[in-house]
Amino acid sequence: MYRSHTCGELRASDINTDVTLSGWVHKSRDKGFVIWIDLRDRYGIIQLVFDEERTEAELLEKARSLGREFVIQVKGKVIERTSKNPNILTGDIEVLVQELVVLNQSLIPPFTLDDTTDGGDDLRMKYRYLDIRRRPVKNNLIFRSKVSMEVRKYLTNEGFIEVETPYLIKSTPEGARDFVVPSRMNEGQFYALPQSPQTFKQLLMVGGLDKYFQIVKCFRDEDLRADRQPEFTQIDCEMAFVEQEDILQVFEGLTRHLLMEINQKEVGPFPRLTYDDAMEKYGNDKPDIRFGMEFAELTNIAQHRDFAIFNSAEIVVGIAIPGGASYTRKEIDKLIDWIRRPQIGAKGMVYVKCNEDGSFKSSVDKFYNQEDLSTWAEKSSAKAGDLICILSGSIHETRSQLSALRMEMAERLGLRNPDHFAPLWVIDFPLLELDEESGNYHAMHHPFTSPKPGQLSLLETDPSAVRANAYDLVLNGNEIGGGSIRIHDKETQQIMFKHLGFTPEEAKAQFGFLLDAFQYGAPPHGGIAFGLDRLVAILGGQETIRDFIAFPKNNSGRDVMIDAPSLLDPEQLKELQLRTET
Template sequence: MYRSHTCGELRESHIGIDVTLSGWVHKTRDKGFVVWVDIRDRYGITQLVFDEDRTATSLLETARGLGREFVIQVMGTVIERASKNNNIPTGSIEVLVKELTVLNKSKTPPFTIENETDGGEDLRMKYRYLDIRRNPVKNNLIFRSKVTMEVRKFLSDQGFIEVETPYLIKSTPEGARDFVVPSRMNEGQFYALPQSPQTFKQLLMVGGMDKYFQIVKCFRDEDLRADRQPEFTQIDCEMAFVEQEDILDVFEGLTKYLLKEIKGISVDKFPRMTFDDAMAKYGNDKPDIRFGMEFGELNEVAQHKDFNVFNAAELVVGIAVPGAAEYTRKELDALVNWVKRPQVGALGMVYVKCNPDGTFKSTVDKFYSEEDLANWAKKTGAKPGDLICVLSGETNKTRTQLSALRMEMAQRLGLRNPEVFAPLWVVDFPLLELDEETGHYHAMHHPFTSPKPGQLELLDTDPAAVRANAYDLVLNGNEIGGGSIRIHDAETQAIMFKHLGFTPEEAKAQFGFLMDAFQYGAPPHGGIAFGLDRLVSILGGQETIRDFIAFPKNNSGRDVMIDAPAPIDDEQLKELNLKLDIPSK
């Protein structure tokens, strides 16, 4: 028996009993006549004591030779600790060691295994197995497990059935780039790793499974960000014989359940906002509504004056930043430079100070009167003491730029409290998006999303006006889930493929299996998928998902710990009938 107790469970009630502990050496402190060793495992830390009066000389010397992260086993008696440590649960006791066994020695770790470590991110990712021993990462992984278990419990209680779908599937032209896998037994042919189990979960509805879910790995070969990985995990769900309201009701329930069980927070309101309103009020389709600063469109009160910058703009729009009228000239200049950064891309910014006495001071005073600026304040909801920030230009670009500024100011003002949760449904997305380079439309979500009832005919006359029967769940400015009511008949699906530029032959080759299935009594169905990595990180009070993934990739999509991706040898290439022709550098 390696241990009778863990390193986190001994208390004063255990004083006097003999115990066996196993774990890693966290710290040693040698005072000459006494040696203290902190032993650590997943559950906590217990102090061990070796002293000249009660410990054999050979055992005391062995204790002195212990290094950080040695794996040890000790047997001893629980005693009361003379100098108690109220910062840890085991701080009232210590173990007087009678026997010590070194189970495995350790090299000196490349960084300290502490909550506040001296290791940089790259170093910690290379030695991720050591990083996991630190409480922040360990606790994040335990937290992820708890969330996952609660998701399974809720969905199972709602009658959902967990079904696994294949990882080796067929490559399709929609969405991001596929990761492809060569087939050894089928020369010149390739599998793709799934970007989602979309078509399979629809086939499960055709198969009568009625309520399906899966916590599933998905793969996308796309550029990476802090909240994106080449492989990620979805809570993937589908339901038959449902309309949009049925799905929103169930998964609003799931979100409320998780907030209550995981965070102890009750959230009653899940407001709804159309895509068009989200873009007009916040400049993006996943607005953070924990704070205000809604956009105020200023065209009618700012144009047709003598200020040509605004007159030439498609959109003039501003936000009122609370309490920022006290910014100094230096701070305001820095803010103007911030919006000019390439990451934001604005050409400049006009600002108006709303003084506490009700007067206004702006960078365009010679073009606008006090009455004009008062109208700007009215449009943006600015109060005395606020700062109005105004951008102008092409509508979509300007909204995106002002959205970035809004989030930046909220961060600076401490308005993005990670312990406050503000969910929001965004609905009525466009069904199609126009690719400005090619002039062709593509599906905003995926080609299986149904149009809103009664709008199918608009595909021929005004495709940009067609709204999708789709919905996203947004939490604190992050999309945590998205889905739609699906097309469930072959005729409508064929019309959709035609408008996406597929010939009948191409549609048959790519999706013939689904079209065939629809001819055998496909029920009305729809679903949603939550990004588990993102959901867990937001519930955990962070927006970077890497710390909630056991073995994440870096920003280049590499696993620096195992050094992947990596070349394969010529024999493997030969078996796969592949030949790499990589030009020398």
């Protein structure tokens, strides 16, 4: 028996108990006549004690030879600690060691395995197995497991069936590049790793399973950011015989369940915003509504003077920064420099200080009087002491720039409290987006999303006006889930393929199996997929997903621990018909 107890479970009630413990040497303190060793396992830390009065000399010397991260087993008696440690649960006791076995030695770790480590990201990624020993990373992985278990519990109680779908599938256009896998047995042909189980879960609805879910790996070969990985995990769900409202109710319920069980937070009914309203009020389709600073469109009231910059703009829009009137000119100039960065791309910014005495001071006093500025303040809900920041230009770019400024100011002002959860649904997305370079339309979500009822005919006359029967779930400014009611008949799906530029032959080659299935009594159906990595990170009070993944890739998509991707042996390439001998 390697252990009778774990390092984190012993308490004062266990005093005088004989125990066997195993774990890693976390720290060692040698005072000559006494040695204290902190022994660590997954469950916690407990102090071991060896001293000249009660410990044999040979055992004392053996304890003195232990290095950091040695794996050891000890037997001893639980005793009361003289100097108690209130910062750990085992701080009232220690174990007087009577036997010590070294199970394995360890090299000195390349970074400290404390809560706050001296290891940089690259070093921690290279030695991820050591990083996982650190309490923050370990706790994140335990937290992720808890979220996954609560998801399974809720969905199972709602009658969902967990079904595994294939990883080796056919390459299909879903918006990002596929990772492809060569087939040795079929020369020149390739599998693709799934970007999502989309078509399979629709086929399960045709198969009559009614309610499906899966916590599943997906793969997209795309540019990476802090909240993206080439392989990621989805909570993938589908339901038959449902309308949009059915989906929203079930998965609002799931989200409320997680917030209560994981975070002990109770939230009311989720607000709903149309896509158009979200863009108009916040400049993006995943707004953070934990704070205000809603956009104020000033175009009509700002274009009646001789200020050419506003007069030539497609839109003039602003936000009120709480307390911003106290900013110095130097601080405002730094803010202007921030939005001029290439990542944001604004050409400049007009500002208005709302003074405490009710007067206004702006960067455009030459063109606008106090009455004008007062109207802007009223429109933007600015109060005395606030700063109105105004951008102008083309609609899409200006809203995007102001959205970035809104989020930056909220971050600086401490308005994005990770302990406050503000979910909402964004609905009524455009069905299609126009690619300005090619002039072709592509699906805003995916080709299987149905148009809103009664709008199918608009595809022929005004494609950009068609709204999708789709919905995104947003939490604290992050999209955590998205889905739609699907097309479930062959004719409508063929019309959709046509407007996405597929020839009948291409549609049959890519999706003939799905079109065939629709001819055998496909029920109305719809679903949603949550990004588990992102959801877990947000519930855990963070927005970067990497530390909630056991073995993540770095920002270049590499696993620096195992050095992947890597070159293949020439014989393997030859066997896969990917390289011929020269």
